Amino acid sequence: MEIPSIPLGQWIEGGLDWLTTEYSGVTRAISRVTQTGIDGLNDALFWLPPWALLLIIVGLCWWVASYRLAIGAALGMALIWNLDLWDPMIETLTLVVIATLVAVVIALPVGIAAALSERLYRTIMPVLDFMQTMPAFVYLIPAIPFFGIGSVSAIFATVIFSMPPAIRFTTLGIRQVPKDLIEAADAYGATRRQKLLKVQLPLSLPTLMAGINQTIMLALSMVVIAAMIGADGLGSEVWRAIQRLRPGDGFEAGIAVVILAMLLDRVTQSLRKGRKS
């Protein structure tokens, strides 16, 4: 008795073909808008001379964190500049910033809804598991007909991979608000909306920021994979060096990624703890 194997792969390919013919017009339009945003942000950051941007970054670090971080940022950025990786660093920064923005814009309402509705929560948790564990390579190449080659496909893949923590942490933050505070708000006759905006969200802000921080870190871990579909930046420097067997160049670009990651991590951590008075 032979049990035939389920033609899952064929079904998926059929579904993809159908989606391509039906919806690639829509996704292409989204893609063009996104590309304009990416180019704009890139051009704006390229337009600034490196020393000016470096000063802005150092100032920002000082303002939100400490002079120690500002010194570290100055040294790290100067090293990236010195290694001639400034432009790829900007491209990677743009990619991470836009992917994080998109992820947070989607994650906030979804996370809030999941916190308020038990049924929705149970529905989306498996979906989040799927998004976080599905190997990115699987949807990387099929994304090309929808979003083209380059940064937009890379952002699509990055958002899929890095959005789940932002949703989870938002849900967690709102659920962790102490019961007695909610009861107090109810006792004063607060509407659901008031409760959300005045009690639940402000109190869950630190958890929420931790989620955003996780999203940024995961987005950075995607940079090399993103390079395989033509995204620019430090990832493509690494990818190129690896393929040409030039480990030195690979490490240089890798170290630049580490510097960028540490910087973004410390800045978002400081934001989370609240600015020092």
Place this chain on the structure above:
Amino acid sequence: MIKQPINRRIRFASLAMIAGAGLAAGSAQAQDKGTVNLAYVEWASEVASTNVVRAVLEQAGYEVEITSLSAAAMWQAVASGDADAIVAAWLPTTHEHYLERVSDDVVDLGTNLDGTKLGLVVPAYTDVDSIAELDENADTFDGTITGIDPGAGLMSLTEKVIENYDLEEVDLQSGSGATMTAALDSALDNKEDIVVTSWTPHWMFARWDLKYLEDPKDVYGGAEQIHTIARDGLKEDLPGAYAILDAFEWTPEQMGEVMLGNQAEDAEPYEVAKQWVAENQDVVQEWLSES
């Protein structure tokens, strides 16, 4: 609180910059001839040819964008029209399964380089000379052939080689082009024996002293060719660029000159290609005369 207006000013300035960038991008697209997008894989041979074609198209007045991708993404890009053309299609074997998938959406412009070769490569100091001798010497290289990406045509041919030569003691290890060259590099450093799957043109032959194992049963077959593939519709959209791409054909020797230039420390492939194009105008003019 004092920071508010400054913030707003920065925000306004960046908005203005983005708007300005948008305008600049808009005006840059008003080219007289148009833009050609080429995709390629980061193999030494394709880096050389793609940059040369870029320089030639630029000489003819086109704007050229080149994008480095993985092989699958490159084919997908030319099929979906994201890339106008690729000059990096290894046919009839290596990229056969990609071409099968997308043949309705692309046009094969024929060969741009004849005389590539596939096979098993060993360091020049290795005693083995032929694939037929591999089985009895399997212990010298741990019975492993170091391969490249699973799914590459070179890999399925190598499996056929193991079968046809009855290599009982030999396994094919898959990895990627990068892991294969890294393994080769470390074996050479330690003067060890290693067998890798490889192809010509490849920069490894410029960097190290290597040799192909003889293939008496001719499983790897004759040489492959590198083809130029264009997206469907390029002929109508950019007839001039299409004609140049169609006419582009050169020899392994010419490609070797460019690849050697790219091997130099800190070499910039685009600059090397431009220089080669400048020095070989007689060849280039033949490609341009078609348009």
